[in-house]
Amino acid sequence: MIKSLKARQSELADVAYELKILSEKTPTGFEPDAFASKLRESNLYPLKPTQVEIFQVNVGKMCNQTCKHCHVDAGPDRKEIMTRETMQQCLDVIQANHFTTIDITGGAPEMNENFRWFVEGIRAISNDIKIIVRCNLTIIVANPKYHDLPDFFKKHRIEVTSSLPYFTAMRTDSQRGEGVFEKSIRALHMLNEVGYGKSGTNLMLNLVYNPSGAFLPGSQESLEIEFKKRLKDAHGIEFNQLFTITNLPISRFLDYLLVSGNYESYMEKLISSYNPVAAAGVMCRNTVSVGWDGYLFDCDFNQMLDMKVSNEENHISKWSTEKLEEREILVNQHCFGCTAGAGSSCGGATT
Numbered sequence: 001m002i003k004s005l006k007a008r009q010s011e012l013a014d015v016a017y018e019l020k021i022l023s024e025k026t027p028t029g030f031e032p033d034a035f036a037s038k039l040r041e042s043n044l045y046p047l048k049p050t051q052v053e054i055f056q057v058n059v060g061k062m063c064n065q066t067c068k069h070c071h072v073d074a075g076p077d078r079k080e081i082m083t084r085e086t087m088q089q090c091l092d093v094i095q096a097n098h099f100t101t102i103d104i105t106g107g108a109p110e111m112n113e114n115f116r117w118f119v120e121g122i123r124a125i126s127n128d129i130k131i132i133v134r135c136n137l138t139i140i141v142a143n144p145k146y147h148d149l150p151d152f153f154k155k156h157r158i159e160v161t162s163s164l165p166y167f168t169a170m171r172t173d174s175q176r177g178e179g180v181f182e183k184s185i186r187a188l189h190m191l192n193e194v195g196y197g198k199s200g201t202n203l204m205l206n207l208v209y210n211p212s213g214a215f216l217p218g219s220q221e222s223l224e225i226e227f228k229k230r231l232k233d234a235h236g237i238e239f240n241q242l243f244t245i246t247n248l249p250i251s252r253f254l255d256y257l258l259v260s261g262n263y264e265s266y267m268e269k270l271i272s273s274y275n276p277v278a279a280a281g282v283m284c285r286n287t288v289s290v291g292w293d294g295y296l297f298d299c300d301f302n303q304m305l306d307m308k309v310s311n312e313e314n315h316i317s318k319w320s321t322e323k324l325e326e327r328e329i330l331v332n333q334h335c336f337g338c339t340a341g342a343g344s345s346c347g348g349a350t351t
Contacts, residue, residue, distance in 0.1 A: 002066040002067075002068065002075070002177070003066065003075065003077060004066060004073045004074070004075040004077055004078055005073045005251065005252060005255060006073060006077070006078065007075070007077045010255065012251065012254060012255050012258075013073065015304070015305050015306045018250060018251070018254060018305060019305060019332065021254065021258070021263075022249065022250075022332055022333040022334055023332070023333065025263060025264065025267075026267070026333065027264045027267050027268045027271065028264075030271055032333075034271060034333060034336075035331050035332065035333055035335045035336055035339075036331055038271075038274050038276075038279070038336075038339075039279060039331065041276075042276035042279055042280070044276070044279055044280060046328040046329070047279075047282070047284070047285070047328070047329040047331060048285070048326075048327075048328065048329065049284075049285050049286065049324065049325050049326075049327065049329065050285045050286050051286060051325055052097070052099070052286065052287070052288050052321060052324055052325055053099060053100045053101065053286040053287070054099065054100065054101045054102075054103055054283070054286055054287040054288075055090075055093070055094060055097070055099045055101070055102050055103070055287075055288060055290070056102075056103040056104075056105060056287055056288070056289045056290065056299075056300060056346070057082070057087075057090055057102065057103070057104050057105070057118075057289075057290045058072070058082070058105050058106060058107070058289065058290065058291055058292050058300065058303060059081070059082040059087070059104060059105070059106060059107070059109045059112040059114075059115060059118065059292060060078075060080055060081035060082055060106055060107045060109070060111065060112045060292045061073070061074045061075075061078035061079075061080040061081075061106065061107045061292060062074070062075075062076065062078050062079065062080070062081055062106070062107045062108065062111045062112070063075050063076065063078065063106060063107040063108040063111065063136065064076060064108055064111065064136070064138060064139055064142045065108070065136055065138060065176060065177055065180065066177065067163075067175060067176045067177065067252070068174075068175050068176070068252060068256060069175060069210065069212075069247055069252055069253040069256060070251065070252050070253075071247075071248055071250050071251045071252070071253060071300075071301060071304055072106070072107060072251065072300075072304055073251045073252055073304070074106060074107040074108075078107065080292045080293070081111075081112050081113075081292060082112060082114075082292040082293070082294075083114075084114045084117070086292075086293070086294040086316060087114055087117070087118045087121070088121075089294060089316045089317055089319075090118075090290060090316055091118070091121045091122065091125065093316060093319045094122060094125055094126075094129075095125050096319075097321055099129065100129070100130060101129070101130045101131075101132060102122050102129060102130070102131050102132070103132045103134070103287075103346065104118070104119070104131065104132065104133050104134065105133075105134040105300065106134065108135075108136050108139045109133060109134065109135075110133075110135065110139050110146060110149060111139070116152065119131065119133075119152075119156050119158065120156070123156050123157075130159060131156065131157070131158045131159065132158070132159045132160075132161055133153065133158050133159070133160055133161070134161050134162070134163075134346075135149070135153075135160050135161070135162050136162060136163060137162045137163075137164070137183065137184040137187040137188065138180055138183040138184060138187060139187075140186075140187040140190055140191075141183050141186050141187050141190070142183075147190075150190045150191050150193070150194045150196065151194060153191075153194075153196070153203075154194045154195060154196070154203060157202075157203070159204040159206070160191060160196060160204065160205050160206070161206045161207075161208060161243070161346075162184075162187075162188075162205075162206070162207055162208065163176070163207070163208040163209075163210070164184055164188075164207045164208070164209070164227075165209065165210065165212060166209070166212070167226070167227055167230035167231050167234070168181070169181035169182065171212055172184065174212060175212050185235050185237065188205075188231075188235070188237045188239070189235075189236075189237065191205055192205075192236075192237060192238055196239075197237070197238040197239040197240055198238055199238075204240050204241075205238075205239045205240055206239065206240055206241045206242070206243060207227065207239050207241075207242050207243070208242075208243045208244075208245055208348075209223055209227070209242055209243070209244050209245070210244070210245045210246070210247050211246075211247060213262075214256075214257060214260065214262035214265065214266040214269075215266075215269070216246055216269065216270075216273065216340055216341050217244035217245065217246060217341075217344075217349075218244070219244075219342075220242065220243070220244040220342065220348055220349040223242055223244060224241065224242035227239075227242050228242075241348070242348070243346075243347055243348025243349075244342075244344070244348050244349055245344050245345075245346075245348065246270075246337045246338070246340055246341070246344035247337065248301050248334045248337035248338070249263070249266065249267065249270075249333070249334055249337065250301060250304055250305060250334050251304055267333065267336070269340070270336035270337055270340045271336050273336075273340035273341045274336060274339050274340060275339055275340065275341060275342070275343060275351060276339075277343075277351050278338070278339045278340070278341070278342065278343025278344075278350050278351050279339040279343075281343060281345075281350040281351065282299075282335070282338050282339060282343070282345065282350070283299060283338070283345035283346055283347070283350075284298040284299040284302070284329050284338075285329070287299060287346075288309070288324055289302070289303050290316055291303050294315050294316040294317060295308050295314055295315055295316075296308060296309045296313075296314050296315065296316065296319075296324070297309060298327075298329045298330055299338075300346065301334060301335075301337075301338075302330060305332070305334070307330045307332070309324065309327055309330070310327050310328050310329075310330055311323045311324065311326075311327045338350075
């Protein structure tokens with residue numbers, strides 16, 4: 001079984017070392033602040049928020065899987081879990097603001113013992129707010145105590161977004177672990193059975209595709225058509241949308257790039273594919289990400305590099321919407337991943 005970078009005591013478990021790699025191993029011809037330079041050329045520097053619409057909460061790094069490319073470095077050996085006290089502070093912020101979306105992620109967010117309490121708390125605040133849960137699918141079939149998750153999701157009208165690297169077992173299992181594809185198909189059937197992904201139910205089931213190697217994802221529209229046909233024909237599975245996400249050069253994917261000797265060529269690919277239109281629509285401009293310990297970040301990727309928001313009120317207990325909407329968004333070389341080609345965000349391509 002793959003262990004997390006932290007359990008392996010890898011140098012890359014140290015975010016300072018990751019940032020050192022990103023600043024020093026820049027491809028020939030590009031400066032260490034290449035991303036900021038690209039933003040200046042696009043008249044987007046300093047990068048500023050539009051408004052805070054999406055409140056993303058990472059409720060813990062514990063997961064039943066240890067995927068090769070996980071940017072969270074999540075796994076069964078990770079014990080960082082958001083406490084109920086911090087969750088309550090999140091609920092207080094949700095109560096006081098008018099977010100369009102609450103995006104709950106992990107790890108496997110369902111493994112936090114207060115996960116259901118948190119979801120119920122959000123729904124008690126608003127019947128209309130969109131709640132997204134980033135479910136890895138296998139958690140649904142991993143243990144009998146999770147078998148009722150599809151019914152729980154349906155009851156609270158949760159939008160389920162789940163990673164499925166490919167529509168075949170070989171490609172999926174090579175990235176996410178042996179047997180993951182088969183378990184994912186079982187979980188998708190369970191979600192379909194309660195109405196998820198079905199026409200007319202308004203129960204949204206979205207899948208996420210990210211490449212298995214050092215290359216950019218293909219056309220989101222074309223991949224969605226192919227995924228829908230292949231999963232329907234082979235397994236009778238239905239879903240709503242496919243989101244393509246570019247792998248960012250951090251954590252386990254950075255480890256893969258360095259070990260395989262693909263780091264510089266991959267960075268060259270990201271930098272040369274920079275799209276100013278995608279840069280203008282990056283998710284950090286309308287999102288704030290909350291870490292398991294309550295600290296605030298511009299996005300989930302900055303969170304994994306411990307790049308806290310630039311203002312002093314950088315903890316959920318000190319939340320200030322006004323100051324967060326005035327902040328300067330922190331950037332580094334990994335940000336090229338969100339601005340390459342058609343762009344990349346937690347909701348897929350941005351252009």
